[in-house]
Amino acid sequence: MTTNTAGGDAVNVAPEPMEGHGAYDRNSRVQGSSLSSILPLLEQAAEVVPVDFAAPLVVADYGCAGGRNSLEPMRVAVRALRHRAGAGRPICVVHNDLPANDFAALFDLLANDPGSYLHGDPHVYPSAVGRSFFQSVVPPDSVTLGWTAWSVQWLSRMPMTIPDQVQVAFSRDAAARAAYARQAAQDWAAFLSARDGEMRAGGRLVVLAMASADIGGFGYRISVESIYGALQDLCANGFLDATEVERMAIPTYGRTRAEFLAPFEASGRFGNLILETIELFTDHDRIWAESGEGRDASLFATRWAKFSRASVFPTLASALREPADAVRRGAFFDRMEAAMTRRLAASPERSLIPLAKLIVSKVPA
């Protein structure tokens, strides 16, 4: 598995509809496990942002997907801000993702899930904005606390096809590697620039994203290999043709520490943004652990394959000859999952899961 989110946000990469309500949320437990290491940062940020002004407090959640992974962080943020700002202060929570995102699933969770941050606090106002986060999604100078998790590794577009891989991190093609690196640099700058515009002075943005580790690089070796292998299998048996496979790529990019730092390097600031902290760390491979370090090869394989199905197959399926052909699309999902499961079960392996966590703050202009 090469990616770790539902689709994040992208300009030219269509987020593909998940397979039915909640499929992504049900299969996103891999990424749920690293929350505990970042929530303290979010809480810490909520403790220091200015709250002493008249307008409602605005918390923004960039790349919310179906909302399952937003409930806990937003609960933490709202609780911390509520404590500081007083019982009656309106707190707006703006959930952002691409236009095609399943916002109905999100609003359903907010209304009905026992873990919703709405419960017990009548002065919290959720909303959704279906718009790429590479542009502004809320008015200037409005966001006090921003949050984005497992989203900014998604690029705004595929800069080129990857001739020898489905994930550029494992490609040996220098042109593809360079094109993806350039796109990742542009996108990170565009993301930060949009946030610079919409954050209030003193506001904080907390980022959790896939990264490239100093040792081990992008990680997820076994999953990427089995996805790419499964595509070859489907091509070999005639289900896919070579031009379809060629077009298929996962437009995610694990930035290195240096790449995260780059926009801030020249002057210590990017616009009015300052990088407060950055830490690269390696997440626990939950599927590896739960499968008894791979001894239950079937469980190991099934879990990763299902996770890939929910998070990555939709993007791959957009490169099918006729992406609107629901029958062939369904068959693609099923065959990919089966082929991937076979391959994973044959050689279970622990995955490296490199992540970056950052706090960015906005200083007065």
Add this chain to the structure above:
Amino acid sequence: MTTNTAGGDAVNVAPEPMEGHGAYDRNSRVQGSSLSSILPLLEQAAEVVPVDFAAPLVVADYGCAGGRNSLEPMRVAVRALRHRAGAGRPICVVHNDLPANDFAALFDLLANDPGSYLHGDPHVYPSAVGRSFFQSVVPPDSVTLGWTAWSVQWLSRMPMTIPDQVQVAFSRDAAARAAYARQAAQDWAAFLSARDGEMRAGGRLVVLAMASADIGGFGYRISVESIYGALQDLCANGFLDATEVERMAIPTYGRTRAEFLAPFEASGRFGNLILETIELFTDHDRIWAESGEGRDASLFATRWAKFSRASVFPTLASALREPADAVRRGAFFDRMEAAMTRRLAASPERSLIPLAKLIVSKVPA
């Protein structure tokens, strides 16, 4: 056809998913025709609301459905406010409907439809709130201009079954008529009360809603009759059982002029709201006209049946024994449409389409 909207907003009446992306929008042309008579009111309201404050201007669209019928009014509102407030002033447009609404369709329209109010104005910020409009959906004192069209006739719940009808306006059951009238009164007060809380002083709310005419009452006689008749047909041929038909009702209510006025009667105010204008009028029956005053009976019947399928059948289908049974649900839609078409074609008739338009304003506390 007894109703004239996609589902509006309701607390206990589940809005039923439409049949696929855009089905409602494609079949909502009946209500599109009365826009021209209300847009001048919206423009007029936009001309007088205060814009002289620091916060972004907020326009709220209550009951947006898939957004097709919101594009033009929001374009009118944004243009008028933009003219007064200056080029760089942020204008937020908040689209509200029930949590299960198809917000992805809305955001897709906003991004891609040539008629989107976003085009050419980079300082407009759309968002969506999936929450019943019988409660607050945005922070207190934030809305400068509110808009709701074809939505407030939807009740928050069915107060009781209607023993002899599918639409209470045609029932002879005194208890049902009284229960629906009570519910409509409560809901109108709840709707206004929530708006009172969230409007800014000086703000205006423009309302277009189904109404009950002084002469002719609720209207839509032929459509209601053919829906009720079609239900009887499906019961007679064994597709539906009697308890299902009994549970089926369309929880809309055409308020009389007196009922719209009621909350304001005691003191001239309701909370801090004042009724500026109210007018009951009769809309043009576009389907009647386009079918050559019924001479093309087949076109007449098809158009009304398709409109009912998109706007009313989902609500009826929620009363099926097993509403999650997609096959039987699909068959219900098809059989209802066929039966309704047969009945309508046999006796084309012009429909009375009574509507009310109102402007409500908020005075300083």
